[in-house]
């Protein structure tokens with residue numbers, strides 16, 4: 357799927373993020389946990405904004421909460437199991453505090469609908485990704501002692517006018533959602549069922565949000581969509597203009613509009629789709645120094661027959677041609693990817709094709725998964741999930757090994773190079789050091805010097821592990 361579960365940092369997949377803001381003078385306490393992709397994290401900020409106007413401020417202390425909301429992910433079975441476990445731990449809390457309300461938001465809410473109320477007993481409200489505006493109303497029903505549900509999907513909702521409450525942040529980087537839903541129907545993917553049809557957000561609201569973030573001190577925005585390359589405003593999917601009186605905007609143009617907000621604000625985007633990423637997008641990245649030279653381009657498999665079965669809309673050759681175009685137009689770019697191993701009927705040769713593609717492209721990072729069958733998807737209806745778990749695991753291990761070798765070689769090559777780094781936060785391991793990223797999205801750890809979070813500094817790489825690089829200020 358083209359999101360990334362906190363893509364930009366897909367490493368966050370499956371991890372929970374606990375959100376906290378105390379800006380409002382609200383008396384009721386909301387404890388909000390997000391799972392899965394960056395889109396969910398971004399949606400949680402919309403939810404916090406809606407509820408901040410309805411008497412809630414967020415808290416990190418679950419003990420003091422009046423309302424617990426879990427923004428959930430359905431992409432793999434494991435993601436759902438994590439949420440289920442979390443829900444059972446709330447059971448005890450509810451017993452001790454009967455007024456406590458627990459709600460499930462996001463993809464699991466949409467997928468399981470009322471079943472969640474029946475099965476789990478402890479859930480009071482179930483709200484799908486397009487129904488967050490209805491939360492105040494649903495909460496009122498729940499406060500009255502009844503269960504409430506709204507899982508209606510919309511063809512229009514983009515929350516364009518809602519100014520998200522920025523939560524998990526030191527005020528430097530932010531997500532800005534540009535599309536919702538997905539029309540691609542990759543055969544393994546549950547997203548089109550849980551997030552509905554694809555729709556694009558008004559470009560003027562996107563630019564206004566980016567400008568507002570810049571004025572508040574943010575220095576990086578990541579434009580988010582399941583497939584950013586299919587962003588289109590005032591155009592049908594066939595390219596017909598809908599309203600002659602307003603300009604049309606495609607993704608390359610949108611990215612340029614955001615890049616022009618300020619040369620000091622970095623622009624990132626996720627996720628690109630190999631079938632839709634045209635040269636115009638790559639050329640726009642080349643044209644603006646503040647659009648990061650980093651493309652997350654999920655390949656999923658290195659074998660054309662399997663890609664066909666996955667309904668990805670491209671072949672191995674097409675993918676490699678896109679990679680060649682990136683290298684030609686953006687010689688400095690780094691590329692990361694997503695891979696699924698053990699998809700229905702995957703042969704040993706097909707697996708070898710994936711390994712050879714990884715060796716050939718040399719991704720700077722990859723998010724690698726075992727195929728997990730999802731209800732309702734085309735793959736679930738049409739193909740057998742026939743690769744035994746041990747084989748999936750063995751293939752995954754082989755893929756990870758090659759990827760880690762590539763990654764280490766890539767990092768080693770960076771030793772001695774200098775990068776402009778945007779300081780994001782104090783390093784997890786040491787208070788004396790910062791973590792920041794270069795334009796390739798690589799994390800770099802370096803001594804603090806006299807600098808502050810949110811500043812740009814020049815760092816020379818001095819050493820690395822397979823996960824990150826260290827450097828010194830220059």
Ligand code: 5AD
Nearest residue numbers: 357544545654694695725726727728
């Ligand atoms: N099983 C395993 N991985 C999946 N992804 C999407 N659906 C599945 C599934 N059913 C992966 C894809 C996608 C990433 C976000 O999650 O690689 O790009």
Ligand code: SF4
Nearest residue numbers: 357358538542545547
């Ligand atoms: Fe991404 Fe395909 Fe899923 Fe859409 S259907 S979210 S493009 S994997």
